[in-house]
Amino acid sequence: MARRQALLLAVVAVAATVCLAPLASATYWMVGDEGGWRAKFNQTGWADGKTFMVGDNLLFMYQQGAHTVIQVGKDDFVSCNLQGKQLGSWTSGNDIVHLDKPGKVWFFCSVPGHCDNGMKLVVDVQDAAPAPVVSPAPAPQW
Structure with a gap:
């Protein structure tokens, strides 16, 4: 009986590690660091050299x-099109944007003139590392 409980505990521990590891490794990125989300933001190169992963969060x-935070598509981002399709919108001043899929994500401030003055950000989100492959434990010999 004790061996069966120990084996069950080991299986649960491995399953928890495999399932919860991606959650534990999520990073919270404060956009703009101590300067925050601000005018002429794009001139800072804030995202340069950073690796954003699925599961990470951006703190605006x-x-x-x-200011505002608006998520848009590439074309609206490039042209600072304030009338374009908004994929997301935040206005609290303490906004958390969860990065839930790989690919480029484009943001700008929708206050007139702010995007044109560089208040915009693009991040390239990388797919999370695949979960480690765990070989099943051999069946116990009872």
Whole structure:
């Protein structure tokens, strides 16, 4: 009986490690670091050299009412099209954006003139590392 409980405990521990490891490794990125989300943001190169992974979160910090965070497609991002399709919108000043799939994600501030003055960000989200392959334990010989 004790061996069966120990084996069950080992299987549960391995399953928990495999399932929960991606959650434990998520990174919270404060966009703009101590300067936050601000005018002329794109001139800082903030995203350069950073690796964003599926499961990470972007924290946009700014004065509520002074800015916004809008997620758009590439064409609207490039042209700062304020009338384009919004894929997401945040206005609290303490916004958390969860990166839930790989690929490029484009953001800008929708206050007129802010995007044109560089308040925009693109991040390239990488697929999370695949879960480790765990070989099944040999069946116990009872």
